[in-house]
Amino acid sequence: MGTGLKKKLEEIISGPIEKLGYEYVYMTYGNEGGQWFLRVFIDHPEGIGLDDCEKIARHLSRILDEGDPIPGRYILEVSSPGLDRPLIKDRDFERFKDHMVVVKTTSAVNGRRKNEGLLKGLLGDEIIIEVGKEELSIARDIVSSVNLVPQYNI
CATH class of the missing domain: 2.30.30.100 (SH3 type barrels.)
Known part of the structure; x- marks a missing residue:
């Protein structure tokens, strides 16, 4: 993912995630087998469950559909960073x-x-x-x- 697109996407999605009480950890955007994926990783002090991921995915979907920052089709996935989460910030x-x-x-x-x-x-x-x-x-x-x-x- 180009630095410009990554920065633009982070600006678009990090604020809304944090306004809902979650932590934006990081994201990836890439092609796997001809299909593009935008993967967003979130966290919360009490942990992340499926309901949390669905809630954030629906919210981000609306925001991304309105601004349409990504050309073409892609799949949005939201998940926890896992037990071996990266430390970035x-x-x-x-x-x-x-x-x-x-x-x-x-x-x-x-x-x-x-x-x-x-x-x-x-x-x-x-x-x-x-x-x-x-x-x-x-x-x-x-x-x-x-x-x-x-x-x-x-």
Whole structure:
């Protein structure tokens, strides 16, 4: 998706999602097998259920039909970001402080491009995680992704 279209879509959909009390996490737009998909990921402190996704999908459908920012046909899907949700915005790093995360980087940090540890937060332009008893600072400009590590209580 071009940067211009992505920015335009985010401007159109993020506000209405947040006005309904949900968090806009991120979206993707792409072609799979000849069919275009707009996937919007939302969250809520109490979790996301099917009713939430349907409610947001209906609301966004009306908004997108009115403005018609996407040329041609596409399928709109709304869902939760999952238990392994990505951390993208600064507020994500605050909200999920003291949770386990996997940080993938474009170049090695401590000899690895994938580091798992306890998220301690942000410090300037660095992500701080605790690996074992050691704190590791990772520059955000080499980070390709940060995801929660699902924790299961069995």
